[in-house]
Amino acid sequence: MAALRGEFGVAGAVRPAVGSGSRRTPSRCLRGHTLAVGGATAGWSHAYGLPTVTCEVCYARPEARDSKATWCLLDPTVQYSAGKAPDLGLVLVTLPPAQRRAGVGRIELRWDRKPVGAVWLAICAPCRRALLTGLRVEPDRRRLGYGTVLVAAALALAAPPDYRWSTTALPDSPEVLAFWATVGGFPGLGSPEPCSDMRVPE
Numbered sequence: 001m002a003a004l005r006g007e008f009g010v011a012g013a014v015r016p017a018v019g020s021g022s023r024r025t026p027s028r029c030l031r032g033h034t035l036a037v038g039g040a041t042a043g044w045s046h047a048y049g050l051p052t053v054t055c056e057v058c059y060a061r062p063e064a065r066d067s068k069a070t071w072c073l074l075d076p077t078v079q080y081s082a083g084k085a086p087d088l089g090l091v092l093v094t095l096p097p098a099q100r101r102a103g104v105g106r107i108e109l110r111w112d113r114k115p116v117g118a119v120w121l122a123i124c125a126p127c128r129r130a131l132l133t134g135l136r137v138e139p140d141r142r143r144l145g146y147g148t149v150l151v152a153a154a155l156a157l158a159a160p161p162d163y164r165w166s167t168t169a170l171p172d173s174p175e176v177l178a179f180w181a182t183v184g185g186f187p188g189l190g191s192p193e194p195c196s197d198m199r200v201p202e
């Protein structure tokens, strides 16, 4: 994969991980190696301002020492309001619906202030319903895990099973299907179940 350069560094892979310290250390690498057996090294990405994990097994194999040996951990429960988001690094910013309850708002993923992806969603607290209405990652930032982070961020805002989630109908696209298959599915995928408070654009 070609290296992508932002204002301050190279874009690497990122995955959601809740919490801090050893609690959020993943059990497997991006290729499925068990880190407790193969070993892992903790580090820091200055480009993203996030902690990193490197799989020792992947790193020891020169042919495998690509963007998948090391990845960053982003806590999907840490979301900033637009006015309080840090200027640097990879951060989640919540932009609530402007007008009405249960309207469509979004969570943006921003890298050094620049939006690189977003998930659109409607949440109705009284009905305990949540609807994912859109997901987009900038074309030159795909296959890094940004979409996975955005999906985790959406679920963190309205956690199932407390909230009943669904999504709008999926576009007829192999790329979209491949994304959701990689993420491991989503509750109510492609079968929208909005509450009566939601007015969702077609």
Ligand SMILES: [Zn+2]
Pocket (backbone or CB within 6 Å): 029, 030, 031, 032, 033, 055, 056, 057, 058, 059
């Ligand atoms: Zn590995």
Ligand SMILES: [Zn+2]
Pocket (backbone or CB within 6 Å): 102, 124, 125, 126, 127, 128, 129, 195, 196, 197, 198
């Ligand atoms: Zn409702």
